[in-house]
Structures are given as C-alpha cells and as structure tokens.
Amino acid sequence: MERHLFLFIPRDGDPAFVAPEMYDEQIREASWVDDLRLWADGEDPMELVAELADEMDLRGGRLLLDDTMWALFTQDLRETLPDATLSLASGVFDDLRMRKDEAELAALRKAGRLADEVSVEIRKLSEAAIGLTETELADEIDRRLAEGGGEDVSFETVVGSGPNGAMPHHRHGDRDIRRGDPVVLDFGAYVDHYPGDQTRTVVFAGDPSEEFEAVHEVVRDAQQAAVEAVEPGVPAEEIDRAAREVIEAAGYGDRFVHRTGHGVGLDVHEDPYIVEGNGLELEPGMVFSVEPGVYLPGEFGVRIEDLVAVTEDGCERLNDSPRTWEPL
Ligand code: CO
Secondary structure: OOOOOEEEOOOOOOOEEEEEHHHHHHHHHHOOOOEEEEEOOOOOHHHHHHHHHHHHOOOOOEEEEOOOOOHHHHHHHHHHOOOOEEEEOHHHHHHHHOEOOHHHHHHHHHHHHHHHHHHHHHHOOHHHHOOOEHHHHHHHHHHHHHHOOOOOEOOOOEEEEHHHHHOOOOOOOOOEOOOOOOEEEEEOEEEOOEEOOEEEEEOOOOOOOHHHHHHHHHHHHHHHHHHHHOOOOOEHHHHHHHHHHHHHHOOOHHHOOOOOEEEOOOOOOEEEEEOOOOOOEOOOOEEEEEOOEEEEOOOEEEEOEEEEEEOOOOEEEOOOOOOOOOOO
16 A cells, blocks of 8 residues: 555564554554554654664665565655665575475465366356356356465456457456357466466367467477476576477467466566576476467467476476366
C-alpha cells in the first residue's frame, strides 16, 4: 500500500518494523518480530525511521533494499539517510536462493503435483469446456487449485484460446472456447510457500488444424530436447539453445519470442534464467522452468512447460501430466 511500512533487519541485533498503526495486530499475528514502531495517519513515518537509524547506526551504513519496494519509500529513505549507501538485496540473496535444500524441493514437488492433478481434471472436462469463456475456465482452475491445498495462485491463471494463445502474456478474457480451439493453460499455486508453474496446450473437443498438430509436435520435441540437456556443469544458455535449435530447424525460430525458462523458488520468477548470454553453470538443487513456445499471431500459440530440479546426473521433472494435446 501507499502507507510506509519498513522492516529493518540489522546484521547484528533484533529486527524492527516501522509500520502504520492500523497494521499493529496483523503484523504481530504474522511475524515473530517484537519491535514495532507504529505511526498514525497524519504523523511522519520518516521521523521513526530517523530514530531507528540512530539506534541501529545506519546513517553511514549500507542498506540492502527489497527490489520491489515502492520508489516512493526508496526516495524518502534517500532523503532521510543521505549518507547511507543503498543497494539491492537481490545482489546478495539471488545467489543464495538458487540452490534449493531438501525441504524446498519437497514443497516444489508438492506444488508440481497439484498443478499436474488440476491440469488432468480440467482436461477431462472435454465437451463440457466448450462454450465456457476463458475467464470461467480460469475461475474453475483457481477453485480446484485452492481445493487441492494451494495457498494462492502463483500468478494470474492463463487461459489463451484460439488466437489469444498467440499472445504469451494474455491472461484470460470473455472469448468462449470452441471446438477445435488450441487452448494454452498456464497456471500453478503455492504449496508450503513454494509455487507451481506448468503449461499445457490442449484441445478440449473437435479437431484442430493440421498446422497446430505439427507445431505442437515441434514444441514438444523442443521441450524434451531441452530437458534432456539439463545436467550439472552445463551453462544455462545451453538449455535455451537445445530448445531453440529444434524450433529453428522446423522453421519457426522467429516465432519463439521469449527465453526458455526462469528459476523458481520463493518467487515464481528468479535466478537462474534460461536464456542466451547466461553462462552460469547449472548445479544440483537449481529449479527452473523449461517452457519453449511458438506463437502464430491471429491463429494460435503452443507452449509446453515443466519445472525441473537439477540432480547429480541430470534432472528431475516436477511436472509429469501428459504433454499431449488430445482430449483426455
Ligand atoms: Co513459467
């Protein structure tokens, strides 16, 4: 929200919140931090920040900021603490977060299974999905994710039917699903604080075009080639190349308009990014998506996505629902 809310975590000593008074109870319920400096509407929160800065000796110090902090708050910190050095916390944490421990992998596996289960249930709607709008189908997916134990959706569920599937960032709208339509289904939910993220491109009923069938096979082969390329020591960009080579060979290279994948952890998009130019060598415990796609504007799109975890000698897929397009 627009009200200033900071959590200061010193290198040594106890953390402290500077927060709007109205969040008092909520913060105490959600965290174990005892030190709350509360400000009321009409008061200046930066006065509390200045006090805290003296106590924690921050004035000439180095502050690592949350990347997604409001620019408004950052600006006020700059003015209140002109001699402090501000940089991004991601510079420190991104590297630490890339390799998942066993508890994190267990949560990611659960999130993967939930996405798989809902994907299969939704595809079994078959004829019953015809005539639903994308939004109605997205609501149904979200409802089942919640019912299956999902804490929250990982991102706004994608249902891209027919030509809408050709826009990789289309979410869902009022277009209704028709017989023979390719439909991109990209969704997931958090389980134990870790997100799922899976994509299948399917047909609920009827016959799609021949070109769709051909493109689907190309994308599926590309995804398979990329997954097979995953092993420790291989640079991240090699995984992107493995997918891209298959799609280029089939003549659709210019229609694969995004990177092959992104890391997944506490955030659904984090390091390592599977993209040309990223020479980072894969290590056991890294988890990322492998999601090549081909997008034909005005016609359809195809994307197939699984999360994989790098193991000692290859990788483990965290998603394993059928990668076919045919009705289940
Ligand atoms: Co993804």
